[in-house]
Amino acid sequence: MKIFNSTQTFDYPWDHVSAANWQKYPNEVSTHVVAVDVLRREFDPESQKLVTERLITCKQPIPSWLSFIVGGDNKSFIREISTVDRLTKTVVMRSCNMTMCKLLKVYETVTYTQDPLDLNKTKFEQTAEITAYASLRRLCDRIEDWSVERFGQNASKGKQGFDSVLKHLDEQWNGLASKTTSLLGEVNDKTTEVLKEVNEKTSVVLKEVNEKTNVVLKEVNEKTSIVLKEVNELASEIWKEGN
Template identity: 75%
Template sequence: MKIFTSEQQFDYSWEHVSAANWQKYPNEVSTHVVAVDVLRREFYPETGILRTERLITCKQPIPKWLSCLTGGDNKSFVREVSTVDRNNKTLTMKSCNMTYNNLLKVYETVVYTPDPSNPLHKTKFSQTAEVTAYANFQRICDKIEDWSVERFVD
């Protein structure tokens, strides 16, 4: 298993960043995302929590050495569950791939919170991804995991 982590600070309020999150696809930078479908959305007024489950369809090239394991198909599906807690000002998104999960599992968690250094005008972004490949040979697993982690860096 490989783990990728990233933290950033955005020079915008949590309210602006969390609202923009719902409008991030489609865009010219993330052309690999071809569709986003809302499967379920629930609002709990007593807690101020909005929970949304989405299916994200991606289409992206994969290396030739990996396409022999996937049958050459470059379309994949990701399930994302996001929770917006407006009272505590947190937006948490958890996602996992649904395609090729017998070959590779990617669990990603992204959290947006007001940045403690300037909570009214800055937002902290934290990302963690756990990448685990399943194959008969450890060398192949390592190569698949390394390729997957590099996708997060790009």
């Protein structure tokens, strides 16, 4: 058995990386991945974990000596089960090959975790256990060595491809954030303008109401004075007649 290890750092926060992970393929660098199909997806609201099962189809040339053993088909299938933990900010992806599994077994584990020293970065760790099953030890070693070499090549391409995907999505997110800020600014300006117009119209209306109220009160006071005068005169006449 041979072991392949790879560690990398992405200069993006975990939230961005974990979201972009679902759009990692296809990309212009990792052309060996030709299809990704979701077979099952479950979310547990209590644990805040998302479990996804996918079938990954790869198409990559294989050496002629290996093609002679397994046949001429260069298409392979991989079963992957991933768990996204929002509470611990961790993505764990475990996969195993379904093609050539009687000759070669590959168990791969990929982990994305938030960098504890820099929250704007994400740590990537990849481990693959590669075991060949053949009657000749020399043939097993050759198959395992080839698999490790291929993992190294694909890991390098995968980093470049994912970086391009992250950059593209980051530009989209920044563009959306910029448009949102601009839109909120326009809404704020419009709201301020409308409130100003409302205040001006309210002031005009209140002024008109005040003026009309003063006129009405003046008329009421004048009529009240007349009525009181007439009442007083009538009261005086009644008092004189009584005396």
